[in-house]
Amino acid sequence: MARDSGIVSWGAYVPRYRLKAEEIVNLWGWDSNIPKNLNVAEKAVENVDEDSITMGFEAAYNAILRANINPKRIGAVFFGTESKPYAVKPSATVIAEALGVTPATMASDLEFACRAASEGLRSALALVESKYIEYGLVIGSDTAQANPGDVLEYTASSGAVAFIVGPSKEAAAILEGVYTYVTDTPDFWRRGLSPYPKHGEAFTGEPAYFSHIEGAVRGLMESLGLKPDDFDYAVFHQPNGTFPLRVGRRLGFPKEKILPGLVTPLIGNTYNASALIGFARVLEQARPGQRILVAPFGSGAGSDAYSFVVTDRVNGLRGKAPRVDDYINAKKYVSYAVHAKMRGLYRRIAN
Amino acid sequence: MTRVYVSGVGLTKVGRHFDKGLIDLAAEAAFKAIDEAGVEPEALVVGNMMSSSLQHQDNLGAYIANSIGLRGIPAFKVEAACGSGGAAVHAAFNMIKSGVYNAVLVVGVEKMTDHPTAVVTEALAQAADAEYELFYGASFTGLNALMMRYYMEKYQVSRREMSYWPVMMHKNAVANPYAQIRREIKLEDVEKSQVVADPIRLLDSSPIGDGAAAVLLVSENIVSKLAEKPIVEVAGSAMATDTVELSNRESLDAMPAAAQAAKKAYKMAGVEPRDIDVIEIHDAFTINAIVLLEELGFAPRGQAAKQLAEGRFAPGDKPTANPSGGLKARGHPVGATGVYQVAEVVMQLRGDFPGVKVDKAEIGLTSNIGGDGSSLIVHVLKRV
Amino acid sequence: MRLSPAQIWRTRIPRYRLIGKECKKCGRRHYPPRPACPYCGSRELIEVELPRTGVIESFTVIYTVMEGFKDRAPLIIATVKLDDGTRVVAPITDAEPEDVRTGMRVEAVLRRIRDDGSYGLIGYGTVFRPTILVHKTS
Known part of the structure; x- marks a missing residue:
């Protein structure tokens, strides 16, 4: 019943910094039960030098490391995000260039709120099955925005994931x-x-x-x-x-x-x-x-x-790159004030 | 080939001259040098680093020459970052040696106080590799700090041992009317001062200031016509370079370009380090002075700071280091510094330096650095 | 700092992928890549992808940062000796100044380096962070 495509490898990235929900409770005057009701105690936030491109790069780098394939064999790079560093200018090309996938590849940024990367995954699986490409790289990455003081702030966080999609005989x-x-x-x-x-x-x-x-x-x-x-x-x-x-x-x-x-x-x-x-x-x-x-x-x-x-290929892949839990566990808490600086929420003027 | 003499010098006090622009500063130093020499310059060489980035002024040779009464003469700027002044003297020296010119005025000038520190810091960082150091935020102080930490760890030099240099510089500068800072400090003051780029502290660093210095170099032809003969000869003038980017250097605890330039200058002048009575060396940061003392042959590798802590290089010792107070206390108007050094040593050899005097000095040396060790200029001056 | 499209484009491969050069004559590698070997002067060079791990040879913590870096102060800059001996000058990220030591192992990551205001280009490049992630083998 299985089709002729699958996940060859995966890679994740979660930034190092965490903001505790209670910081948001205290800053914006929320009822202290809200984090418990949402079942979110803390969230990952990006450093000042990170954005969806740099996080997506690291997740994709991990996926390639885990797959141990030549990046030149990747025929499509799909980048799903709703926090593009450029409104116009693809993020996918920056990542593809940094990974050494360029130039003979498809590359595009997709938009469908939180589902863009999944649309990329569907497309890449289809391209592999139709033999248009040998491997596809699909990346989901966001530094999710929330209006300061909006309830969304408790959950909107930063992280990335990437998959190498390929033929089923190579799939995990x-x-x-x-x-x-x-x-x-x-x-x-x-x-x-x-x-x-x-x-x-x-x-x-x-x-x-x-x-x-x-x-x-x-x-x-x-x-x-x-x-x-x-x-x-x-x-x-x-x-x-x-x-x-x-x-x-x-x-x-x-x-x-x-x-x-x-x-x-x-x-x-x-x-x-x-x-x-x-x-x-x-x-x-x-x-x-x-x-x-x-x-x-x-x-x-x-x-x-x-x-x-x-498949049984999964066993050999796990230790070949950092795991999701390696990133989840490597954390450092920051205050809301520091998070606001890292995210550029303060309005500074140039000298 | 003709010998080259210094027939006149001129300095401005280094400081925050908010009321003076590039031309005003240059004129003050140039007029003094020309008047002292009693010689009309045939050409002008300007030493300057940042007029382009801070004053948006290029074409500095013509700009200054034609503003200070030297309309029409050949004039151009020489730039080698903080070594611009030394490189300008080196260029002028060679112009006279070549026989084409007989009297060349060198004016080093820098105007640093027009902008906030962050802007000046970025302009100074242009001495480093713009694409691979400046781009990443590696400030000039930061790059020197990389060398300082490496040196201290490699040779087990303590913070205390490094602190003797700025203390000595501040003490020397008290009597120098041209110095920017004329205030003694203690070892503890250095060690408690603000950290600029760890391990470099504020009192390891030269201040930001404006200034200009001028020297008028002449050939034997001119000297033969003068009633009052100049008594200081530029006996050696040499320059060497290294990679601008710190990454491709052989080692972080050395400035081999300094040793190369010194070797050439010593040979030209027929002297050795032990013959030298007075030196004015480049101490934009404490670590620069320490490494230079070693590269120039005055201390074994890894020993300069330890020797300083034991009292070496102070007034009365041979050589006396930076009786002016150095870049640390006299000040460091970057593109002018190399010219200040030459003018100060000339005055020491003539016996008319108005600050700490080195008695009966016969031979002096200057060493000016551009970048964090990428452009090195050494001059040997002799009393004749 | 105004970021030039052509300059960002020209430098992208060395900056993103840590591409240096190796001298065919003396065998030494260098970074950033130059048209001739900085050590022996030979023009016979080949491009090499440098290792992405190394140790901190020296470092500084810059408190007086230049224009454009206030949000990163204090900024840590290090010389990193890569595992093949090539030296790179680069920022250290995701680290507290008090934890940084010479000899510390670090790994290369792609990060955002400079913004040309809100409307101009973004410059990306390679920086290093302490190798905090333990790669467990299963």
């Missing part, structure tokens, strides 16, 4: 099927000249997150003839620490299958890397033969549900 996880579900649902948006996104508060839940993920996952299971019991792990987009558990419950996936891929309580919501970092973390513990459900979501809105089956 073979694609079994994918189902995409999109509608025009304005739950979360950012206009061109706005520094921060706006959102529909509770509207981001039921009509957006839940209905799209459930639509995609049900569609996938129906098309493959699978039930929740057939999956060993389920990884959902994780805008906070509670939604993935709730959507899993509604779809029939127990907590134990969701927790291994649930990283938002530890590092916040890394937007384009959110579910996909969770997937990378699952690959670092899954056994050959196990089946993984991955369901990213992006506002606006859409969700892709993937089924991957782990």
Whole structure:
């Protein structure tokens, strides 16, 4: 039933700095129960010299290191982000150049809120299956923005993930099927000249997150003839620490299958890397033969549900590059004031 | 080939001359040198580093020559970062040696106080590699700090031993009317002063200041016509270079270009380090002076700071180092510094330096650095 | 500092990928790449991708930073001896000044170096950070 494409390797990156939720509680005068309700205790924040390009580079570097392939064999670099350093000028070319993938490659930045990288993953898998390319590199990376004082600040965090996609005979996880579900649902948006996104508060839940993920996952299971019991792990987009558990419950996936891929309580919501970092973390513990459900979501809105089956190649890859947990555990707390400096939130004037 | 003499010198006090521009400073020093020599210069060589970045003024040769009453003469600027002044003297020396010119005025001038420190810091950093050092924020002080830490760790030199240099410089400068800072300091003051780029502290560093210095070099032809003969000869003038980028140097505890330039200058002058009575050497930072003392042959490698702590190089010792107070206390208007050094040693040899005097000095040396050891100029001056 | 499109483009390979040169005559490597060997003067050079790990040979912590670096103060700059002996001058990131030591192992990362204001170009380059990540083998 398996298709002829899959995940050849993966790489992640989480910046070193963490901001505790209680800093945000104290600064903006929130009720102190909010972090607990969101199930997010702290979030990863970028250093002053980091952006979605530099973080995406490191995740991609790790993926290539783990795959041990010549970067020149990569035929497509897809970069999914909603925090592009340049509004116009591709980020993908900077990363491709720094990795030595250029010049004979496709390269583009994709936009679909938090789902852009997943669209890139679908496309790369298809390009591999159709033999247009030998390998594809898919990167999800964000330094997620939130209006200071908005509840989004508790979760909007920074991180990146990358996958090398290739033929199934080289895959650590073979694609079994994918189902995409999109509608025009304005739950979360950012206009061109706005520094921060706006959102529909509770509207981001039921009509957006839940209905799209459930639509995609049900569609996938129906098309493959699978039930929740057939999956060993389920990884959902994780805008906070509670939604993935709730959507899993509604779809029939127990907590134990969701927790291994649930990283938002530890590092916040890394937007384009959110579910996909969770997937990378699952690959670092899954056994050959196990089946993984991955369901990213992006506002606006859409969700892709993937089924991957782990192969025995996975075992040899884990130690070849830093793991998700290596980055999660290597952390240093900063104050909100320092975070604001690192993010350039203070308005300074030149000498 | 003709011998080259210094027939006149002129200095401005180094300081924050908010009321004076490049031309005003240059004129003050140049007029003194010309009047003292009683000779009309045939050409002007300007030593300057930052007029382009800080004053947006290029074409400095013509600009200054035609502003100080020397309309029409050949004039140009020589730039070798903080070594611009020394390089200008070296160029003028060779112009006379070549026989084409008989009287060349050298004016070193720098105007540093027009802008905030961060802007001056960036301009100074242009002495380093713009694409691979300046781009990454490696300030000039920072690059010298890399050398200082390396030196101290390699030779087990203590902070205390390094502190003797700035203390001696401040003491020497008290009597120098041209010095920017005329205030004694203690070892503890150095060690408690603000850290600029660790391990370099504020009192390891030369201050930012404006200034100009001039020397008028003449050939034997001119001297033969003068009633009052100049008594100081430029006996050796040499320059050597090294990579601008610190990464491609052989070692961080050395400035081999200094040894190369010194070797040539000593040979030209027929002297050895032990013959030299007075030196004015480049101490933009304490570490520069320490490494130079070693490269120029006055102390064994790794020993200069230790010898200073034992009292070497102070007034009364041979050689006496930087009786002017050096860049540390006399000040360091960067492109002018190499000319200050030559003028000061000339005055020492003539016996008319208005600060700390080196008695019966016969032979003197100057050493001017551009970049963090990439442009090195050495002059040997002799009383004739 | 105004960032020139052509200059950013010209320097991208050495800056992003730590490409230096190796001399075919004396065998020594250098960085940044030059048209002739800085050690022996030979023009017979080949491009080499330098190792991305090394040790700190010397370092400084710059408190008086130049224009454009206030948000990074204090800025740590080091000379790094790469594992093949090539020396590189570069910032040290993701580290506290009090933890930096000579002899410390560091690894290369791509970082954002300079912004030409809010509307101009962004300059990227290679900097180093302490090798904090333990690569466990499974």
